[in-house]
Amino acid sequence: xxxxxxxxxISCICHRVNNAFKSAYTKGEHTxxxxxxxxNIPSTLNEHSREIGATCPKHTDTRWTCDYFIAEFVNSxxxxxxxxxxxxxxxxxxxxxxxxxxxxxxxxxxxxxGLSTVFPVIRDAIAVLENYTEEGNIxxxxxxxxxxxxxxxxxxxxxxxxxxxxxxxxxxxxxxILISSPDxxxxxxxxxxxxxxxxxxx
Numbered sequence: 517x518x519x520x521x522x523x524x525x526i527s528c529i530c531h532r533v534n535n536a537f538k539s540a541y542t543k544g545e546h547t548x549x550x551x552x553x554x555x556n557i558p559s560t561l562n563e564h565s566r567e568i569g570a571t572c573p574k575h576t577d578t579r580w581t582c583d584y585f586i587a588e589f590v591n592s593x594x595x596x597x598x599x600x601x602x603x604x605x606x607x608x609x610x611x612x613x614x615x616x617x618x619x620x621x622x623x624x625x626x627x628x629x630g631l632s633t634v635f636p637v638i639r640d641a642i643a644v645l646e647n648y649t650e651e652g653n654i655x656x657x658x659x660x661x662x663x664x665x666x667x668x669x670x671x672x673x674x675x676x677x678x679x680x681x682x683x684x685x686x687x688x689x690x691x692x693i694l695i696s697s698p699d700x701x702x703x704x705x706x707x708x709x710x711x712x713x714x715x716x717x718x
Contacts, residue, residue, distance in 0.1 A: 540662035
């Protein structure tokens with residue numbers, strides 16, 4: 517029993533990402549109102565599923581980033597959906613956010629994805645959200661703050677960062693930081709313009 521207390525436990529990163537996604541739903545001025553609208557979409561569209569040619573997925577709490585599937589349905593059947601609902605101008609911004617979080621889940625639930633992948637992928641995702649905010653996405657800041665809270669600013673970030681530093685790329689980056697920065701601070705990395713779903717994490 518005493519030895520069990522010394523075991524190193526690592527939280528499931530998929531749960532962390534999903535909790536960050538759901539936590540952001542209650543934050544800010546725009547997000548809660550839009551989420552309520554999005555989750556009501558299936559009841560409207562499914563009355564016309566025959567005309568649309570497909571059934572819109574419903575909100576399911578037990579499914580990770582479940583509202584991505586609603587947004588993806590509307591985006592994929594936009595012309596048909598516009599016959600039965602008004603798609604608000606901020607839809608594309610929220611779909612952008614959903615797609616990023618869904619990409620994170622896809623990456624981290626891959627059995628080939630190692631612990632050393634977590635830190636750089638989360639860091640890049642946060643940079644993408646910063647970029648979205650600068651481009652005018654009204655939802656991005658709420659989701660960025662929430663993702664930081666559940667990942668980079670959590671107690672588990674140390675083990676994720678350490679695992680990354682044990683990789684060749686992580687060691688090179690750490691060395692560059694030590695050489696180039698007198699106070700050893702991590703300089704901001706260039707902000708990616710888009711976040712891609714990767715096939716495997718080797």
